[in-house]
Amino acid sequence: MTPVASSAAPAVILVDDDPAVAHAVKFSFDLEGLNVCSFRDAESLLESGELPKRGCLVIDYHLPGLNGLDLLDRLRANGVGLPAVLITTNPRLHLRARAAASGVPIIEKPLLTDALLTAVRSALVYLD
Numbered sequence: 001m002t003p004v005a006s007s008a009a010p011a012v013i014l015v016d017d018d019p020a021v022a023h024a025v026k027f028s029f030d031l032e033g034l035n036v037c038s039f040r041d042a043e044s045l046l047e048s049g050e051l052p053k054r055g056c057l058v059i060d061y062h063l064p065g066l067n068g069l070d071l072l073d074r075l076r077a078n079g080v081g082l083p084a085v086l087i088t089t090n091p092r093l094h095l096r097a098r099a100a101a102s103g104v105p106i107i108e109k110p111l112l113t114d115a116l117l118t119a120v121r122s123a124l125v126y127l128d
Helices: 019-031 042-047 068-077 093-101 115-125
Strands: 011-015 035-039 055-060 084-088 106-108
Touching: 011 019, 011 042, 019 035, 019 115, 035 042, 042 068, 055 068, 055 115, 068 084, 068 093, 084 115, 093 106, 106 115
Parallel strands: 011 035, 011 055, 055 084, 084 106
Antiparallel strands: none
16 A cells, blocks of 8 residues: 655545556556555555645546445545546446535546646646
8 A cells, every 4th residue: 555645745545446457557657757656455545644734636436345436425425535546437317416526536547647747737726
């Protein structure tokens, strides 16, 4: 488990149980100068302690245990207001509706374009 960054720079908090996806996102975002802290499941993030004041959550919907939107609901209930992006494969209409109601964009896997990076950068712009 990677510890959550404590620097003043915004962090990307990635929650995805697929090591290949986590590695690829971390590598790509590192090249863009973004600090990525990754977690394999919701529980690991919830147990990690304090989240950074500035950053963006990137959460896979299909996680072991809590799904991505349930994790986000729990974080919001705990006062975490960081912007979030949901990643998933073939989201159904009910998932799209629930994400929209939560104000969370969905980026579909496989992550073949720069759509995730663009969504994260857009979320981070609002923090400045």
